[in-house]
Amino acid sequence: MEGTSKKLSVYDLSKTDSGLLQSKELYQYILNTSVYPNEAEVLKDLRQATASHPGHVMLSAADEGPLMSLLLKLVNAQKTIEIGVYTGYSLLITALSLPKDGKVIAIDPNRSYFELGLPFFKRAEVEHKVEYIESMALPVLDKLLEDRKNEGSFDYAFVDADKSNYTNYHERLMKLVKVGGIILYDNTLWSGTVAWEDDSSLDEQMVHLRAIFIDLNKKLASDSRIQISQLPVGDGLTMCMRLC
Template structure:
């Protein structure tokens, strides 16, 4: 992810879903000193307990604007005066809203910018027949499969699916 940030000269980035702040730290370390990250998560607690002390120790806290909120209202608000102004985005929030996030991210990210969606292989469940997926995982598996199918037909991006960890879908906005 750090390499991709550098390839797009990422300076103004957005992260939807922070959790512990691991990817946020990686982003903050990869962007220039004057770079900024808008980080959105519904829960600040885990981030403050686990990630923030490390981010402070790394000296990159000033690059981060953490917004504790549901993501969709914040993204809608950002669209009012930030359309096409972000270089890079990372989405690792509620998977059932990935398409809603994507529609907004494609307006926020500039042409040539990238968005990475995490967990798009969903523990390998997306490759299994439905009856082989545990019942409690089926709804989310279906959502991720629908997202993967929809984005593969989306004409405004070039995509690459990296089978690293739980899968990352890399989207480069082309128009």
């Protein structure tokens, strides 16, 4: 695309109904066969309520939900952390997957988004599992690290917030999450643009974020402290297990 052609924004690239698979039929098949039939009614209702919110482009993809829920159960997660809540779709998945006495520290500077989601947590009777902290995440993580008891005490972390801080979050989460614990980073394939040879059709914000994810993906792949798997679900989810 050259000259005055419109550059692609995050809104253009998120409009796809074919996901990263680039096949509408296959993506819909996955959603209709294994995702939607097993999605709790309350989650479905929150997803639908969020779909008409002005920021709906931020909503986590439904096909990530079953994987996150399974991981939480596989690691017997009790103490977890979520960075970037929005209306709480992924947070509700976590809260529903945790045991009765499980906890999730949820951090987001814009609590107003969560007002939309909160009634769904009450309806699901999982509100007590959520400690919502209205703040930028970095100072909260630093504060947690001031207490030695928090080191290596988290079973699971999900990061879906300001992309430019992912590497900063990673260093802190590597201290907070236990050996054998899981850290998930969302949007790491950035609509598939990380593999594009040419970014000239993208708008400035997309170019910037694409570069951030290319850099992050290299860093995570060469970090010997973790074992990773790059999953092509949603917008790309990188699963990391802390090894040491």
